[in-house]
Amino acid sequence: MPRFAHIFEAAADTLNAYYQAVAEVNIDSLMGLWIDEEFASYISADGAHLHGLDTIRAGLAVQLAATPVSIEPVDIRVYDSLGTVVYAIAEAHRPADPKVAPTMVFTTYVMVHERGEWKIAHIHASAMPNEAANQFAAKMRHGQGSLH
Template sequence: MPRRKLPPQTPWTNSPEDVEAAFYEALSSGNLDALMALWSEDDDICCIHPGGQRLDGQAAIREGFAQLLANGGLQINAEVQHRWHSMTSAAHSVVERVPIDVDGQVQWGFVLTTHLFVQTAVGWRMVLHHASPGVPQTPLAALAPTDTLH
């Protein structure tokens, strides 16, 4: 498979936060090419959509997002709850608020998401997007991190 061309960037100037912001912007605008440019070129990447199967590699992830974006962009309000960074990797715990149509009424549902990023030769890139359904109508404050691990 030919390597896709990534946008030009200076390796040490972008951040995991930049990649995450661009990820949600690409989802909002429905721009599949911009979204896929944020992923590591390594085929050892993974995506799990809420209630979905594990998607491994560029082709499967691209197809999964193509299906999600088939009707246009997605409205997602994301709030990072926790960040962990090292020199070459980062993990973010995110609460996504998404509109859900329930009998013609828009209600908000919650998705609990984990993003993993790695520093590559071309800058920070995503290697994991794992999203699980949260409890509908849960206030964000109730999902804030605590000192309890499990």
């Protein structure tokens, strides 16, 4: 087996660290996961376009302070090549208040392998249309996996 066969597993570690940092509202940890380049970009589910690390940091700080969430991946698709991994994920964004229903979001994460680490280069999140959100919510209520 080639030596790089397990290289993509570490990209999943970066994604899990992102989810953890979001849940903890830990902006420093969150920003440590991004590529150290000004071309980094983030399009949030509310439509805000953030370009550059300083703008992304400020936008995420405001967003997470206003609406802290934990993110549960519901359906994950992975596309990888040497040096790049793209995750297309249906996510449930669960507010801190357990009485509030989660927001369903489609998110694409683009990660690049830089200096031995997987870093986030781009995130594009879109609110899920109601029909799709209702289908995922029904599967979650019935304990079905996303592929049933």
